[in-house]
Amino acid sequence: MTEAFTRAVNELDATVDGPEVWGWHGRTLSARVLSRMRGQCWLRLMSAPQDKAMGKIWEGNRKAADLFDTSITKPVLYDAVEETKDGHTYRAELSQYVTEPVFSPSPVLSPDTHAPRASWWESLRADLAYVAKTPTDRTAVRQEWADRCVPRFLDLPAPQITEWETAHGDLQPANLTGGTPYLLDWEGFGRAPVGYDPAMLLAYSLLAPDFAARVRETFPVLDTEAGRVAQIVVVTELMQSASRGDHPELVPALHALAADLA
Incomplete structure (x- = not known):
């Protein structure tokens, strides 16, 4: 994953500009990057065995970008690259970097969480x-x-x-x-x-x-x-x-x- 992430960063003409963030069960790897064309961005890499790199999860962010990027409050998807190596396919998606922190670091809210405005x-x-x-x-x-x-x-x-x-x-x-x-x-x-x-x-x-x-x-x-x-x-x-x-x-x-x- 780390090697594929580095290759994606280079292919998208960017440099890493923040710490690694691993997703659920290590299925994704993300970080803030500096894109030569777009400035600060978010780069997210996901992987799957070559014969499973398709379908709903694989295509979700791309199809959501087609439907929603200009209509609701979501990060804009700028670019994506894919490669297959050693039986695995990797998809890297370059998106708008959102400076706001997530509402909660965990899906489950703690008891003392207060409602937003x-x-x-x-x-x-x-x-x-x-x-x-x-x-x-x-x-x-x-x-x-x-x-x-x-x-x-x-x-x-x-x-x-x-x-x-x-x-x-x-x-x-x-x-x-x-x-x-x-x-x-x-x-x-x-x-x-x-x-x-x-x-x-x-x-x-x-x-x-x-x-x-x-x-x-x-x-x-x-x-x-x-x-x-x-x-x-x-x-x-x-x-x-x-x-x-x-x-x-x-x-x-x-x-x-x-x-x-x-």
């Missing part, structure tokens, strides 16, 4: 409304997955998803900046149950009552039947993730929310 929520609500009505052929959630996983992880019948919209797909506090907010990390966007993005943000904020209350206030869809379905889907996803060792501290709150939704 009203303009932050207004911007987020407007951007998600634009995303929701944008047509796409990408899929973030499938009914077949819900049919299989909701009974397994929640011991509940799987709800039938009858209302769909386009979603960011991973709307958690570490993918939002604290000032505007910018919406980061678009590799998983696609069609999902109505209310999916607010449900995801709520689930990750369950340990932070002040923030969670503002999520509910800002997105009244959560109090509808569609929102209930979206929350069941999200809780199932996070329980599945927890079964692999992710964020065990959130599990009791997820169980309590599932009981409320049943």
